[in-house]
Amino acid sequence: xxDILGSLSLSLIVGLFVKxxxxxxxxxxxxxxxxxxLMDKVLNVPIGNWFxxxxxxxxxxxLILTIGIVLIV
Amino acid sequence: xxxxxxxxxxFLFAPAFAFGGVGALALFVALVAGGRGADVGxxxxxxxxxxxxxxxxxxxxxxxxxxAPERLGxxxxxxxxxxxxxxxxxxxxxxxxxxxxxxxEAFDRGPAFRTFLPFCQAVGQDGIQGSDLxxxxxxxxGCHREAGGRDLPxxxxxxxxxxxxxELAVLNLELGPSGTMGEAPDLPGxxxxxxxxIVTEFLAHGNAPxxxxxxxxxxxxxxxxxxxxxxxxxxxxxxxxxQDYRVMRRGSILIRMIESRYMPEVFSKSGKSKSPPSTDLRxxxxxxxxxxxxxxxxxxxxxxxxxxxxxxxxxxxxxxxLLLMRKHPVTNLxxxxxxxxxxxxxxxxxxxxxxxxxxxxxxxxxxxxxxxxLAFFVIQNLLLWFYNxxxxxxxxxxxxxxxxxxxxxxxxxxxxxxxxxxxxxxxxFSSIFNYGNVVIQTAAEQRSAxxxxxxxxxTFEAVPNPDRVVKVIGELMEQEEKEEYEGRTK
Numbered sequence: 001x002x003d004i005l006g007s008l009s010l011s012l013i014v015g016l017f018v019k020x021x022x023x024x025x026x027x028x029x030x031x032x033x034x035x036x037x038l039m040d041k042v043l044n045v046p047i048g049n050w051f052x053x054x055x056x057x058x059x060x061x062x063l064i065l066t067i068g069i070v071l072i073v
Numbered sequence: 074x075x076x077x078x079x080x081x082x083x084f085l086f087a088p089a090f091a092f093g094g095v096g097a098l099a100l101f102v103a104l105v106a107g108g109r110g111a112d113v114g115x116x117x118x119x120x121x122x123x124x125x126x127x128x129x130x131x132x133x134x135x136x137x138x139x140x141a142p143e144r145l146g147x148x149x150x151x152x153x154x155x156x157x158x159x160x161x162x163x164x165x166x167x168x169x170x171x172x173x174x175x176x177x178e179a180f181d182r183g184p185a186f187r188t189f190l191p192f193c194q195a196v197g198q199d200g201i202q203g204s205d206l207x208x209x210x211x212x213x214x215g216c217h218r219e220a221g222g223r224d225l226p227x228x229x230x231x232x233x234x235x236x237x238x239x240e241l242a243v244l245n246l247e248l249g250p251s252g253t254m255g256e257a258p259d260l261p262g263x264x265x266x267x268x269x270x271i272v273t274e275f276l277a278h279g280n281a282p283x284x285x286x287x288x289x290x291x292x293x294x295x296x297x298x299x300x301x302x303x304x305x306x307x308x309x310x311x312x313x314x315x316q317d318y319r320v321m322r323r324g325s326i327l328i329r330m331i332e333s334r335y336m337p338e339v340f341s342k343s344g345k346s347k348s349p350p351s352t353d354l355r356x357x358x359x360x361x362x363x364x365x366x367x368x369x370x371x372x373x374x375x376x377x378x379x380x381x382x383x384x385x386x387x388x389x390x391x392x393x394x395l396l397l398m399r400k401h402p403v404t405n406l407x408x409x410x411x412x413x414x415x416x417x418x419x420x421x422x423x424x425x426x427x428x429x430x431x432x433x434x435x436x437x438x439x440x441x442x443x444x445x446x447l448a449f450f451v452i453q454n455l456l457l458w459f460y461n462x463x464x465x466x467x468x469x470x471x472x473x474x475x476x477x478x479x480x481x482x483x484x485x486x487x488x489x490x491x492x493x494x495x496x497x498x499x500x501x502f503s504s505i506f507n508y509g510n511v512v513i514q515t516a517a518e519q520r521s522a523x524x525x526x527x528x529x530x531x532t533f534e535a536v537p538n539p540d541r542v543v544k545v546i547g548e549l550m551e552q553e554e555k556e557e558y559e560g561r562t563k
Contacts, residue, residue, distance in 0.1 A: 011432040018438045025445050031478050032452060039460040042473055042481065046372050046382040051456060058452055065441050073438045 015073050022066040029059040357467075357552075359545045360395045373459065375399045375508075376537040385464055385471060387485070396465040396545055400458060400535040401508035408454045415447055453478075463511075463533040465545060470513060472531050484531060488553045490515050494546045496539035509539040513546065 036055040040048035363369075363378035372380060377397045385394070419440050422428045428436070457475055464471040470491070472484040491513055498509035513531035536542055 010427070010430055011435045014431050015435045015438060018435065018442050022438070022442050022445065025442065025449060028449060028478070032449070032456070035478050036456060038481075039456060039475060042386045042483065043460055043462055043464075044382075044384040045380070051459065054452065055456075058448060061448075062445055065445060069438045069441055073434045 019066075019070050019073070022062075022069055026059070026062040026066045029055070029062040033059050357395060357545055357548045359541060359548055363541065375401050376542070385473070386483070388466070389468065392466045392468050394464055394466050395549075396463075396542060398463040398465075398533055398536040398542065399461060401506055401537050403502055403506045403508070404535050405454065405458055408450070412447060412451055415443075415450075419443055463536060465542070465549070467549065470531055470546070472533070486513075486515060486531060488546075488549045489557060491546065491550055492516050494543050494550075496543050498539065503535070506537070508535050508537045510534050511536055511539045511542050511546075 033052070033055040036052045040052060360378050363376075368374070368376060368378040369380060372383070375398060377383075378395065380394060380397045383394050383397055388394075422436070422439075428439070431439070457477075460473065461475050462473050464473070467488075469485050469487055471486075472482075474482040474484075476482070493514045494511065495514075496509050496511040498504055498507075503509050511533040513533070515531070533539070533542065
């Protein structure tokens, strides 16, 4: 037990914490995609597709960054 | 680092992590938004229905894409006259129907340049090739009897989204000499179901006439930006037909739709037989004024009159959006400012010993998360601002509220159930930027069932020009009462 605790460092804990939050952010971005789609359904405006594109772009950026951080850090 | 220190770190930064956002993406979003916005604004902002009128004036060209005799009823497709009046254009398509008469007076107003080029009624199953697109441009200015006196179903000229594929842009529009019409080949592609439309502009493309670009750049101001064909000096035709048009893209044909409710007034004196006004022809003068003043564009404005191409869930077929409102942009300042502050915060992370002590890679991960969260924050607020709207149609008022990711509340109410409308402007900002709350009260008044804790279920919060909104609703109420009295309520 002491060995485990001794091996813990601030960087390790913060790193794990950040990774978890990044995954959470990615999930939220996916929800945002769905949300933008539903909003566009409720109110269909000419630039609604742009918002959907924005949401999808955010999701993919989040996904890529999350994967990168989780694998590298 | 002690466990206690870690706890402090987590407690200090977890909220920030949860609500923060990340700059690179935010910057990207801003850049993209700016670029697209400028582009869209450049195109959509050219609310210039008059371009064709003035553009064609003097051009002495005629364009006919296709005619559909069987669809035109009593109209004679291709029939035109007035070529000798070169420079005056009357572009029209007629179809059979029981609409208003498109009579002599309408043409007597010349030298008005009317650009009146609707599509035939949406027969659309077979697309353009099925000859539902009967689009003519010809010179008939000053031609009374020949072109006038035939029934034109004005009521049918309802603007809907016309989707014109880009292929239209590459049509070889053969522009004939003065007084003649060029024939275009069959239009390629399928075009979805459509209603009437009015083609008012042709963007420069290929063989397109050079006047187009010139007119596009020269039009400024609401008067020139949207009107029904213009009036060339006399102010007899004031109706603004700046409605429901779509710009497909550069190089394509720009389609502008026409709203039926504005047509009868233009041609109201021309009827041989006057049909009683119906409820779907409600004309709200305040809305028309707003349209004349250019309140119809761009689509992200916080108060839009007759916004083009806007539909909402559960909209009736013949229901028309008169006003689309959202909170004044100034109300977004708080999160924009907060984002700006949070954006620069990582620059000072080195001042925090706990953060400074982590490895560079973890610091990088922390920064990535920070800016991603910030971007999420920005997108959320942007979406919520844009889609939290208040809609006034000719039948109902609708209050659409979104809260966070997973909650929405939509209230709808018939105009006739409105008892009273008032508005309030409280505070310095609302006075400076002229926005306020419009409270609509019903007979069975109750507080909003949503989370807003508004004074009424129909409180339009922080909408620009609340006085004008109240005026529009007031006019609708008057008309509703009148129709109810006359027994014409839907």
